[in-house]
Amino acid sequence: MKEQEATIVAPAPRPLLSRTTREMLANYAYLLPAAICLGGTVLFPILKTINMSLYHNVLFRPQDYRFIGLGNYARMVQDQTFWLTLRNSFAWVLWSVSFQFVCGLAAALLLNASFKGRVILRTINLLPWIVPGVVVGLVWEYLYQPNYGPINDLLRRAALMREPAAWLSEINFAMPAVIITNIWRGIPFFTIMILAGLQAIPIEVYEAATVDGASITQRFWHVTLPILRPIIVVATATRIIWTFNYADLIFVMTNGGPADATQITSTYTLLVAYATLDFGYAAALSVILLVIMLVFTALYLKFTKGVESVAG
Secondary structure, eight states: OOOOOOOOOOOOOOOSSOHHHHHHHHHHHHHHHHHHHHIIIIIHHHHHHHHHTTEEOBTTOGGGOEEOTTHHHHHHHTOHHHHHHHHHHHHHHHHHHHHHHHHHHHHHHHHHSOOTTHHHHHHHHHHHHHSOHHHHHHHHHHHTOTTTOHHHHHHHHTTSOSSOOOTTTSHHHHHHHHHHHHHHHHHHHHHHHHHHHHHTSOHHHHHHHHHTTOOHHHHIIIIIHHHHHHHHHHHHHHHHHHHHHOOHHHHHHTTTOSTTTTOOHHHHHHHHHHTSOBHHHHHHHHHHHHHHHHHHHHHHHHHHTHHHHHHO
């Protein structure tokens, strides 16, 4: 019997990278274009702004350009106008977003019901959101006009006032007036977001709750709101950030007046940058705005546990 020669099989060469590592690198490669775009449009401007905030940089006095460290931030602490605008910003955000949410929730519940003409109402609901902010400001500035504005005219006809009110020129009226305008413009955002969530709720959930004897109010509090909670958390946080930095309406309607009664920090920052050309101080104000929004977002998501809800 002839012995067969043993065949030695050479082992396959081991890859330089494991399969898990290759998959991870491929995933990062897919994310690289987005990371480059975000770095160029978000991260770089933030770093540049932080760098600018450390310099005395007034454009019409280039000879005074110099590094001053935290000098702009020390100036901010002593700036009474900054603290006034910060208080105005919190009032602007609190009242605007609160009423936008309440009215948007009510509108979404209405538009989610079946009735004749619902499609037309849904289209009309989008109009305040579609119209540019500058146009909205001009329209409402006309409505508030003290001499020929429709609001004063209607109030006089209804015998609710005798003398015309200068809504945008009086300190006590100016901020509520622009807040009402911002509420009107922001309602569609909440309506669209909440309506999308309502339409995603299975009808079987309501049927099961009805069988268990839940009333309309109980179904709303124990079924609708818990399911909508992730959407409400994200929509509210997004809207707060937008509103805190939103300057169009105030610039068009009051330009921050009268006597800084409607001046918020975002409009004050733009005023410092483009009216006084003090880009160093304006950059410091922008950095503080960024820090406030980051802290708020972290605390908001922590206390509402929005991250876990959305992720789940």
